[in-house]
Amino acid sequence: MASGVKPRVKAPKKASAGEVVTIKTLISHKMESGQRKDGSGNVIPRSIINRFTCEFNGESVIDIVLAPAISTNPYFEFDAIIPEAGDLKFTWYDDDGDVYEDTKTVAVG
Amino acid sequence: LALLPLRAMAQADPNAEMVGTPDDFLAGATAGTGDLTLTAPEIAENGNTVPISVDAPGAVEIRVYALGNPTPGVASFRFGPLAGAQAASTRLRLAGTQDVQAIAKMADGSYVTAMKTVKVTIGGCGG
Numbered sequence: 001m002a003s004g005v006k007p008r009v010k011a012p013k014k015a016s017a018g019e020v021v022t023i024k025t026l027i028s029h030k031m032e033s034g035q036r037k038d039g040s041g042n043v044i045p046r047s048i049i050n051r052f053t054c055e056f057n058g059e060s061v062i063d064i065v066l067a068p069a070i071s072t073n074p075y076f077e078f079d080a081i082i083p084e085a086g087d088l089k090f091t092w093y094d095d096d097g098d099v100y101e102d103t104k105t106v107a108v109g
Numbered sequence: 110l111a112l113l114p115l116r117a118m119a120q121a122d123p124n125a126e127m128v129g130t131p132d133d134f135l136a137g138a139t140a141g142t143g144d145l146t147l148t149a150p151e152i153a154e155n156g157n158t159v160p161i162s163v164d165a166p167g168a169v170e171i172r173v174y175a176l177g178n179p180t181p182g183v184a185s186f187r188f189g190p191l192a193g194a195q196a197a198s199t200r201l202r203l204a205g206t207q208d209v210q211a212i213a214k215m216a217d218g219s220y221v222t223a224m225k226t227v228k229v230t231i232g233g234c235g236g
Binding site: 033035056059060062063064065066067070071076077080081083 | 184
């Protein structure tokens with residue numbers, strides 16, 4: 001388990017049916033690129049989040065593959081269509097096999 | 110998802126580099142210019158976190174490359190049926206002044222590309 005990993009999501013709690021909403025996500029993660037060397041010249045092994053997905057009620061909004069060139073604390077901003085009330089599910093996949101999840105419920109009305 | 114080309118890497122596992130190079134993505138096709146907007150700063154004071162946005166209405170996938178980095182792949186954005194726009198923003202690392210390229214694959218299978226030069230005064234990617 002990578003230490004200090006904390007997902008944060010900003011999404012609206014309410015929308016009208018069919019509305020396009022903007023979602024912002026950030027996860028604290030050191031995103032070690034695998035390019036750096038430590039004091040004795042050994043390559044520091046790569047440790048990044050390699051994939052991020054957002055789904056609404058099981059249907060895909062966005063699916064992102066990340067390479068080491070993504071900054072520390074990966075940030076994403078994108079738009080989603082909210083056709084009905086339901087849950088936005090966010091999933092981050094770590095190189096070390098860990099999976100971090102967050103869910104935001106959106107009400108329609 | 111087995112359809113992404115894998116790239117052999119010396120020190121990382123075989124699944125490590127899923128974004129690949131522009132040639133991997135284009136697979137012999139030619140990218141034209143069209144409805145793809147790549148937004149990046151002209152000058153980045155810190156190469157460790159450079160904000161960029163891509164926007165390509167009608168795209169199914171957009172990939173971003175930093176052509177001057179040790180590995181050029183940055184990210185691949187695949188848009189699902191509930192994407193509100195074929196657009197996204199993120200932050201990337203640039204090893205130095207270089208060209209950032211975005212390539213969008215449109216729904217009809219054609220490719221469009223856009224390029225921006227970003228001047229970096231402090232490098233990212235180790236250094």
